[in-house]
Structure formats: C-alpha cells, structure tokens
Amino acid sequence: MKLASLILGAFALFLCFGQSMAMADPNGDPAAVKQDAKTGLWYDKAGNPTFKVEKDGTVDWYTSVGYLQYGANCLVCHGPDALGSSYAPNLTDSLTSLNYAEVYGIIVGGKRDVNASQDLVMPAWGDNKNVMCHINAIYVYLRARSDGAVGRGRPSKVAPKPAGYDEQENKCFGD
Ligand code: HEC
Known part of the structure; x- marks a missing residue:
C-alpha cells in the first residue's frame, strides 16, 4: 500500500516536471512553422529562429551548423553539449529563462x-564574424538542446543545405 502511493507520488512528480520542462522555453512554442525562402532558417509562430527535428531524428541544417560553431567558439568555456563547466553556466538551463x-x-x-568571490567574463562577440555570421545557427542549436529536442553529441542525420545558405553566409563574411 505504502509502496504503491510512493510510486504514484513519484510518477505525479515526474509528470509535473515533464510539464514544466515543456513550458520552459521563454519564446513560447518552439514548433517550426515557417522557413525563410532565402536563407532556409526556420521560425516559430512568434517569429523567433527555431530548430526543426524530424521524427527520425534528422535535424535542420542550421542546428547542425550551430553544433559545429558552438564547438568551435563556446565549448571551451560552456562545456561539451552546452552543459556548463566550473567556469561558465550550463546554457541548456540558461535558455529556459533567456529569450x-x-x-x-x-x-x-x-x-x-564580478563580486568578492568571482570574476566571470563572457566575452563580447560582436566583432567576431565566425560567431556573428552563425549566431542564429548557434542559437537554434542551443534552443534545441534546452528544449530537449537534440541530445548530446553530433546530430547524426542532417537535412540538406538550403539553396540560399551559402549566399547569405558569403554575404555576411563579405566575400
Ligand atoms: C572565455 C569563456 C567563454 C566563452 C568562450 C563563451 N562564454 Fe558565454 N559565458 C561565459 C561566462 C563566464 C558566463 C557567465 C557570465 C556572468 O555570469 O556574468 C557566460 C554567459 C553566457 C550566457 C548567459 C548565461 C546566463 O545564464 O546568464 C550566454 C547566453 C552565453 N554565455 C553564450 C555563449 C555563446 C553562444 C558562446 C559562443 C559563441 C559563448 N558563450 C562563449 C564564458 C564564456
């Protein structure tokens, strides 16, 4: 009897958690509803960049670019898979409150x-083209990680590169 109610209690807790996690995206529903015809970037219904993961696990192009660019520019401080380090915060947590x-x-x-016990510095990337030209890709990767849509490691299946992708990237880099 006691054990049964314990199990029920644990299950109820699990349900609550599941729900609060699903609602934790501060931008609202992350579902991809519109793809930019030029760049191929997906947007949610509120107009924010978002990821698109198919039922078989295939991720959109930007999410995979974001994985690589996160690895090149952010991982050294924020840790593998955006899970944080002793120095910099876990971004899968941060993105449950930052839009x-x-x-x-x-x-x-x-x-x-900065305070008496620490001096944490997140560098400014505004002048760094490698980051700025991939900022939406990095964002959608982090959003997908935070929403639990993409697991740890490199996404194994990736949708084809959108036709307009190279053009907007080259434009950004000024080639
Ligand atoms: C040199 C180490 C370092 C690198 C590299 C770095 N960060 Fe950070 N980042 C930090 C630190 C430290 C903080 C916490 C700063 C604070 O608390 O004021 C932070 C904070 C953040 C925050 C805010 C988190 C929060 O909860 O407030 C975001 C978002 C973020 N970083 C994203 C990125 C992204 C994206 C990249 C790669 C383009 C990146 N960072 C690269 C060190 C770094």
Missing part, C-alpha cells in the same frame, strides 16, 4: 559578473 533577444544581446555584447 532569443536576450541571448542575442549577450552574445554580441558579452556579460560580466
């Missing part, structure tokens, strides 16, 4: 938290 505009602003301008 697209806030994340974008922090990446461009940096962030600093």
